[in-house]
Amino acid sequence: MICSLQTLKADIGEGVLTVLQNPPYPPIESIFTALLNELAALPTPFLLIFDDYHAAKSKPVEDAVRFLLDHLPVQMHLVMTTREDPGIPLARMRAQDQLTELRAADLKFTLSESEDFLNRIRGLNLSKDQIISLESRTEGWAAGMHLAAISIQGAQDADGRIPSLAGHHPFVLDYLVEEVLQRQPDAVQTFLLRTSILDRLCGSLCDAVVLDPAICGKTTLLDLERNNLFIVPLDNERRWFRYHHLFVELLRKRLRESFNDSHIEELHRRASEWYEHNGFEIEAFSHAVECQDIDRSARLLEGNGMPLHLRGAAGISLSWLESLPAKELDARPALWVMYGSVLLLAGRLTGVEQKLRAAEIALAGAEQDINVRNLIGLIAATRATLASLVLTGHSEGAERTLQTFEVDMLSTVQSDKTDELVGRIAPVNHGWRGGNHDVETVIVQSRRAQAYLRPDNIPVRTAAAWMLGVALQRLGAYADAREAYHEVITNSLSMRHELMAVMALIGLGQIEEAEERISSAAECYQEALRLGDDLPHPALHEAKLGLERVHHNGIKSSSLIEPLSQREMEVLELIAKGLSNKEIGEKLFLALDTVKGYNRRIYEKLQVHRRTEAIARAAALNLLPNTPKSH
Incomplete structure (x- = not known):
């Protein structure tokens, strides 16, 4: 430090150096006092830089730096670069406005900075899309961007190189292993490897996966963040974190090299159990799939009556179901039913009936207990939905009808996910095409669904009643349609699901109009508008039109x-x-x-x-x- 200061003035600290060359040394305070008196006499401001300060892990050093900070001359500023928070009173200095901090979020490259670095400085001449891809993969990490530039330099196929920039890329691998991973204690390295199976991390989840009583997950995560070990907080409370994308890819590669498959599957099983116990069913299912536990995966997918694919897990559900051999599906007929439902949700209508028939074959001869009867009801409800899709006459309309059906079944358990879909769907009371045969199919299958579904399976029963009401209204069977719509309204209000009630009220209003009970029609439309006041749904427009229509005809x-x-x-x-x-x-x-x-x-x-x-x-x-x- 004194040698560095002598670049400002050659004789600074000469007396202190003489003392330091002749132990025993006086107290550090005496040494710094003499040095600071000399620095206070310098006429111009200057910076003293401590680079890689994290390497100076020593209490005497920390004590010395604390004393230095408490007595800094006004013209002196101290700069530290460090991978982890130093042992100095940061909170006090923040409160006294004596501290300027540049952390990872400040140092990461923005998109424009990435473009400037890659194209102007490195001369790579990459396209906007290529730069966006690189910035996303490296998350703006400057060293990662530099490694990427080295990898791409002179390459003929930049598009091919960019996706390969992952944790297993040699440049990234060498840097992260040398600079980060190998510098950690063995216990921390083990913690990093075992928790790399997780997409996000919290203390108790890490404890459950690592199963090492000597390591506290919460403390370790906070230490990793404090040490800037490629970990990103996901909330302001510092409860949930994730690893940097490139870092976690490296960790997973090292995990596969360090442990056998059975050990890794056990880690996934622990994660699945923790997620299920804490109410994260989709994550629990995902890890159950990874540990190849078919029974556990099947149970989680069924979701206690509300399958996970209706809660936002359609993609992973379909991938898993497609990977299973037919014998495993035959042993669990409920999976065939869900397979058909997932295909329906994905818009792959041609394969739905085949899966439903496979379910019926697998159920043949089974005792018709309440669970088997409920599966038969689900098969019928799925067929009713499939028939209603055919009646729309075109794929876009089919998708919208399907979304209506699926959203209304799942809304009571995941109402926060429905708004995006609800804003794009419209009532189908007037949108069906096709002949009466198709309408009859909807009626038969909807009634079959209601006859077999469990009494407590209210969401699916309500959706079946709504499809039944629409089909009966189409045929002009108004008395039966009214009965179906009233069931929808009663169930929907008990579930606090206004959307289905609004759509049923509109259907009732249309029936009342058709039978020239104009006052009753107006009441239905007004009630629909009252219930759906805050819903962003096109059905409200239909209710407004109906109300204007009956008023225009002189009802009131x-x-x-x-x-x-x-x-x-x-x-x-x-x-x-x-x-x-x-x-x-x-x-x-x-x-x-x-x-x-x-x-x-x-x-x-x-x-x-x-x-x-x-x-x-x-x-x-x-x-x-x-x-x-x-x-």
């Missing part, structure tokens, strides 16, 4: 109990334009509470309860500008 009186005032008309017009209460207040220079008061009076005069109903009612009464006059 065209006069109001009390006319709207001029100001109420202004508020109503802004409501119709989609402005929020706050925006209306700003537009009309009204307080928010005043706007809400106008809303209440408008609703009372229009005899409605919500904005959507007010707009439809006002349009029917020709109160809004640019609306057609009634004849």
Whole structure:
């Protein structure tokens, strides 16, 4: 350190060096005090840089650096580069604004920096897509980008080289093994290898997989992060982490080299058990597949009545089912049924019936207990869905009908996943094509499903009732259709699933319209709008159209109990334009509470309860500008 400082002034620290060459040494505080007095006399600011400070793991060094920091001259700044947090009072220095930190997130290359480095500095002339791929694979890691450039330099096929940049690539492998892995204690290396089977990590999960009481998973993960060992936090609480993509690929390669298959399968089994115990069924299934435990995988896939492929695991479910020999599927007929359902969800309709028939063959002669009967009901429900898809007449419509059916079955257990699909599907009450034979198939199979499904299998029973109602409505069997729709509404409300109830109410409204019970039709449409007020679903548009239709035909009186005032008309017009209460207040220079008061009076005069109903009612009464006059 003194030799470095002498580049500023040749005689700095001469006396201190003389003392250090003649032990015993005086206290470190005395040495630093003498040195700091000399540094304080320097006229210009300067930096002292401690590079690779993580290599100086020593309490005397830490004590010396703490003393130095507490007495730094104003013109002196200390810079540290280190792989891990140093043993200095970082929290205190942050609070006193005496610390500037550049961590991994600050140092990683951005996309534009990656492009500048690879093309301008390294002269690789890569395309935008190639740069994006490299940046993604290296996660902006500067050394990884440099290794990638070395690998690609002079190569004729950059596209072929980029995917090969993984943890087993020789450049990456050599760097990570030498710089990272081999520098860790044996216990940490073992921890890294065994936990590399996990896509994300938390303390108790690592404990369950590693099974080493001498290593605490939570503490080890925090130490790895503090030491910047290619680990990425996934939440602000530092509970969940993952390894850097290239690092985990290296670890998995070393795991396969270091342990036999049975040992690795045991690691996956432990992970599967932890995930299941903690409510992560999809992850539990994934690791059960990896450890080739067919019975466990089958049980997890069935999902206690709600199969995992209906909860977002369709891809991995299909891959696993396709890998199984027929004899394993025959031994577990439920897997044949799920196989058909997964194909249905994937849009591969031609193979569905074959799987359902295989399930029926496997079930032949089995005692019809409640579980076997439920499988028969699931087969029928799947066939009803398949027939309804055929009735749409084209693949896009089939996909939408299928999504409606699947989303409505799974929504009670995974409502947070439905919005994306729900926003893209439409009611199919008017969208079916095909002959009556196909409609009859839907009716027969839906009724069969209801007859065989377990009473507690409410989601599938409700979906079957909805398809039955749509088919009966199509044939004009309105009394039976009403009964089916009412069952849908009752079940849906008990499950707190408004979407299915809304769609059934629209079907009831259409039936009431067809039989010229106009007032009842209006009530159905209004109830659908009330229930579905916040749902981003095209069905609401159908309800609004139905309500406008019945109002236009003179169902309700065209006069109001009390006319709207001029100001109420202004508020109503802004409501119709989609402005929020706050925006209306700003537009009309009204307080928010005043706007809400106008809303209440408008609703009372229009005899409605919500904005959507007010707009439809006002349009029917020709109160809004640019609306057609009634004849």
